[in-house]
Amino acid sequence: MSIRKRLLLSNLAMIVLPIAALILMEIFLGLIMFRILNLDPGSSLERFTQIRFIGIIIILIVTNGLLTYYVSKTIIKPVRQLSEATKRIANGELNFEIEADRSDELGELAESFEAMRRKLQEAEELQKKYEAGRKELIASISHDLKTPITSIKGYVEGIRDGVADTPEKQERYIDTIYKKANEMDHLIDELFHYSKLDVNRVPFHFEKVDLYAYFEDYLEEIRLHTDVKVELWPKEKQTFFVKADWEQLNRVVTNIIHNSLKNMDKDEKILQVEIKEVNDHIKAVIGDNGKGIPRGDLPHIFEQFYRADPARSASAGGSGLGLAIVKKIVEEHGGQIKAKSDQGKGTKVAFTLEKWEEGN
Template sequence: MSIKKRLVLSNIGMIVLPIVGFLILEMILGYLFFVAFNGTPRGSDLELFIGLRMAGMIIILAVINGLLTYYVSRSILSPLNNLSLAAKRIREGDLNYSVKSKRNDELGELSETFEAMRISLKEAEVARRNYEQNRQELTASISHDLATPLTSIKGYVNGIQDGIANTPEKLERYLDIIYKKADDMDALIHDLFLYSKFDVSQVPFDFEKIDLYAFFQNFIEEITFDIKEAGGSAALHASPDTSYLVEADREQLRRVVKNIIQNSLKYIDKPQKEIHVYLDNREDEIVVRIQDNGSGIAPEHLPYLFESFYRTDTSRNSSTGGSGLGLAIVKKIIDQHGGKAWAESETGQGTSIYFTLKKKVSK
């Protein structure tokens, strides 16, 4: 019942209930005085009757008004006191104090709104703590991945300065290692800069109509030499008679596929490395699956595969090369395309990276 109805009924009750009480009191006192005790409606008996009736009326008015006032005020003040207490607890930082209410009036709605606000504040606080933790982990990962090649560079420079590289061959080897370590640092800084730009939506996207079948045919042909150099092969599995038209940014799509394939080749532990690309035409999207024949990834690591600097085991560390941001950038780009990216894997059976792209709408 709403507060407005409750107040209206209370006001009606303050009028009707005393009248009913007066009538009942009149009948009871009349019966007692003039029937049960054989009193007379005059003289002292009448005066006593009138006096008792007046006292009874005052008592009835006081009791009924007191009870109604207590009921109405309690039904309003009690939830208000709970809300006030909850506000104080939240102000003090206690976001676990619940103010759920089963009432169906305005105060119940207010309590539900307050509870929704509390839950939102709690979720925001959890998100803030997670963000702070991720920021600290990201800073630590960046520091580690920059410090490792920098330490190596300093060590080899000191070796050159101390005359350890005392032959042209050794000097050339030292300089090659220094260059490679500097190149790794440059790649990390580049990917980190790109990742941060995606994070604040500062990367422009130029969407166009792309035929994924032709796109992957050309892409695999372009990287065939590099894949063979890495001891692998790549193949496209799709029907040339099926339409695979999507809306995408061609340059960013190339970055997505390149990052996935490079990441797969890096961690395949078999002599013959295999990359298979599958295209699946669905109702309103195209699903791309890039599968490798690596050792696979444990199930507990799959949900975190697209997080920045995440390593699933000791073999997946900075010693294998790369910035550790490849798949994190993949997810950022696919998110900007309105698609999804995920991974499926079985230990010893390889890993499949999936992502979806929206179909090109025919006009």
């Protein structure tokens, strides 16, 4: 019941209840005085009037007092609870619940307060998560930059101290320095790109892209320059138009396929790509017959700086940011990305992109 209805009924009750109580009092008083006590009506009329007047005053005080107490209690109590909740929120305390067990305006206000409290709590938890991620990011950057820098310093000192005393050694040292510098450049580039994605500073230029034709060209390059057997499904040429930023799409596919090629350990290396429609999205599934990903690592592969095999990734120049960047780009396209893997058999990474609708 709304507060307005409650107040109207309360005011109505302040009129009806005293009248009803007065009628009952007169009947009850008349029975006692004139029937039970057998008093003379003529001589007792003045006393009857006095008692009735006193009764009216008592009835008005009691009924008005009780109704006022009831109405004020139903309003003041929830207001006091909301006031207390406001103070707790202002003091930074968010781990409590505001009960909204009413169906009136104060109940709606309590629900709004509870929704606000939950959002503030979620924001606080998200802030803590971001802060922890920032610290982890700084620690990971420091570690990943320190390793090649230490290596470069060592080789430079070797050249300066005359350890590389032959042209062949000097060339090997310089090649190693160049390789480590490239690793640092790649890491900084991916870190810069990831940071821009994280704060929505990467401009996306969406256009109509035929995903099937894109993969045809991409896989043809792999077929020409590697010994990997590539397959594209469906085998018959079809058109799958998606809404995508071509440059960012290329980064996604390159990252996924590069990971697949690095982890292929079979004599016959196979890379398969399947494209299909799923409701209002186009789904691309990239699979390989590589060594696979351990089950415990699979849920974390899209996290920043996560490496299923740190030693192998570090030696291969992996930054640990590639798949995190892929996930952010796919989500910016309005899609999702998932991975399935059987250790020793291979891995499949599937992502979706929105279909191109004419008029976009």
